[in-house]
Amino acid sequence: MPAVGAPTCPVRAGQRREARRSAGSASSLRRARCRRAGSRRAAQLGHHRRRLAHWPGRAPLPAHRAARGGRVARRGAGRRPDAQCQLAGGRHLTRRAAPARVPGLVDSHCHLQHPAFDHDRVEVIERAREAGIVRIVVPGWDLPSSEAALELSDRFPELIQAAVGVHPHHVAEADEPTWARVEELAVDPRVVAIGEIGLDFFRNLSPHDVQRAAFARQLDLARRVGKPVLVHDREAHGEIISALLAWVEPAAPPVAPPGVLHCFSGDAAMAATLAGRGFLVSFALPLSFKSATGPRAAAADLPATAILVETDAPWLGPGADRRNEPITALRVAAELGRLRETSPEAIAAAARSNLDRLLGLESRTG
Numbered sequence: 523m524p525a526v527g528a529p530t531c532p533v534r535a536g537q538r539r540e541a542r543r544s545a546g547s548a549s550s551l552r553r554a555r556c557r558r559a560g561s562r563r564a565a566q567l568g569h570h571r572r573r574l575a576h577w578p579g580r581a582p583l584p585a586h587r588a589a590r591g592g593r594v595a596r597r598g599a600g601r602r603p604d605a606q607c608q609l610a611g612g613r614h615l616t617r618r619a620a621p622a623r624v625p626g627l628v629d630s631h632c633h634l635q636h637p638a639f640d641h642d643r644v645e646v647i648e649r650a651r652e653a654g655i656v657r658i659v660v661p662g663w664d665l666p667s668s669e670a671a672l673e674l675s676d677r678f679p680e681l682i683q684a685a686v687g688v689h690p691h692h693v694a695e696a697d698e699p700t701w702a703r704v705e706e707l708a709v710d711p712r713v714v715a716i717g718e719i720g721l722d723f724f725r726n727l728s729p730h731d732v733q734r735a736a737f738a739r740q741l742d743l744a745r746r747v748g749k750p751v752l753v754h755d756r757e758a759h760g761e762i763i764s765a766l767l768a769w770v771e772p773a774a775p776p777v778a779p780p781g782v783l784h785c786f787s788g789d790a791a792m793a794a795t796l797a798g799r800g801f802l803v804s805f806a807l808p809l810s811f812k813s814a815t816g817p818r819a820a821a822a823d824l825p826a827t828a829i830l831v832e833t834d835a836p837w838l839g840p841g842a843d844r845r846n847e848p849i850t851a852l853r854v855a856a857e858l859g860r861l862r863e864t865s866p867e868a869i870a871a872a873a874r875s876n877l878d879r880l881l882g883l884e885s886r887t888g
Contacts, residue, residue, distance in 0.1 A: 620853040620866075627855055627870040628657040628877045629848040630804050631718075631752065631784050631832035634682065635660055635670035638836035638845050647678060650848040654870070657877055658682050658848055661718040661752050661784075663689035665700050668707055675712055683881060685715040685752055693736035694728035701739070708747045714881045716744040717752025718784065721765075724757040734761070741769045744781075750880050751781035753801075759788045763795060770799050779880050785834050789816035790823050797828040802876055804830035807838050807850055810857045822861045826872040831855050 629650070639646055650658065660675070660682055662668025668686035675684040686707040688696050696704075707713055719740040721733050728736075744751045755762040762783075770780050779800045786793060786803045793803045805821055808814050821829070831854045839846035840853065855866040855873070862869070878884050 620856045622852075623652070623654045624852050624855055624866045624870045625654040625656075626867075626874050627653070627655050627851055628659075628831060628874050629655055629833050629835075629851045630657075630659050630782060630802075630830040630873070630877050631806075632658050632660060632835045632848050633663070633667070633837075634658065634835070634848075635662075635667055635674055636836050639847075646847045647681065651681070653849045653852055655848055655851060656681070657874065657883075659685060659715065659752070659877070659881075661685040661715070662687055663718055664692045664695070665703055668704065672707065672710065672712055683714045683883075684712055685717040686713050687717045687719040687740055687752070688736060689718050690720055690722040690733045690736065690754060691725060691727040694732050696736065704740075705743060708743055708749065713749065714883075715750045715752050715781075716740055716747070717782075718754050719751060720754030720784075721758035721761055722754060722756040723761075734765075737765060741765065745769070748777055750777050750779060752784050753781055754784055756787065759792055763792060766796060766801065767799060779876075782830060782880065785832065785838070786817050786820060787814075788820070790819040792816075793820035793824055793828075797824055801828075802830050802880060803828055804832045805854060805858060806832050806834050807840060807846075807854055807857075809854060809861075818861060821858055826862075826868075827876060829858065829869070829872060830876055831858065831869065831873045 634643065634646070647658075658681055660671040662671050662685060665688070668684075668688075671682075671684035671686065675682045686704055688700070688704060708716060719737055721730075721737055722728075723730060723733075741751060753762065753766070766781070779802050782802045782804050783793070783796060784804050785806045785808070787808070797803060803820060803824055805817060809817050809821060831851050833846050833848055833850045833854070835846035835848060835850065837846055838850075840850060852866065855869040858869045859866045
């Protein structure tokens with residue numbers, strides 16, 4: 523080591539300066555690469571947001587979420603208006619793989635007519651078949667989607683069953699010609715249920731009084747045509763219970779079972795009350811979240827004759843920015859099996875029996 527104050531070797535000093543310049547150049551290169559990668563990612567997310575913005579019923583993303591790119595599979599601000607289920611905020615409790623195939627499984631609620639499936643709908647359906655799925659109920663959320671559900675049931679009659687109805691987010695847009703056409707569709711023998719109908723007091727995209735009137739109107743329609751209902755309930759548990767009990771109380775239920783609580787987000791007491799009046803309770807992937815304490819308790823306690831499996835695809839996918847599809851029903855069946863200490867195959871058999879009973883398809887073996 524040179525003495526303090528001794529002159530520095532010019533050769534070594536030059537070498538150090540050159541090393542610093544090289545390190546600085548490398549850092550600059552890394553920063554430039556990161557900037558380019560960030561620009562590409564931002565462009566990809568921008569394209570993704572623009573594509574999602576054209577989906578029917580899609581609300582615009584707020585600025586704070588647009589900056590992050592938005593997500594398809596989760597609910598809340600900027601999520602699809604016709605979304606049913608309040609997602610739990612926790613992580614999945616289990617990461618164990620779902621079985622590759624569960625023979626006889628059903629998906630009791632899946633929006634296969636959605637544009638998210640336009641580029642590969644047939645492949646999605648084939649994957650579902652290969653995984654063992656034998657029934658898919660496709661509900662409408664407005665008049666065009668209800669008509670599209672019927673078209674799908676015509677194309678795949680052995681697999682797809684259509685339901686028609688106007689979702690609470692869209693009832694403010696429904697005029698009398700719309701209601702008249704929905705009533706025409708409801709009497710079609712190809713239509714197996716009235717749905718998706720109900721109340722949504724979370725997003726409030728339709729005034730509450732308009733939602734209540736439309737829900738009552740569609741419950742009355744279901745009674746007149748003798749078909750079950752597929753019920754949307756978000757932040758409206760008390761009113762949903764009251765409306766459904768009033769609907770089935772005046773006499774015998776209009777049909778048995780009278781309907782389904784789609785993507786159940788209530789508690790065990792609510793599930794028991796409505797199951798006691800013949801309603802089925804349907805569970806989706808949010809069942810596997812830590813904070814879904816009410817649905818998890820209900821899933822464990824309900825009799826096997828009251829449970830259904832669904833995906834609500836293309837929403838409620840297994841990961842951020844991932845489109846959902848019917849094969850996710852295998853994961854739901856596996857989670858239900860863990861909660862009920864039984865096998866996915868036993869869940870599939872119970873759910874299929876319950877869905878066939880709901881839709882009057884007991885004699886079909888498809």
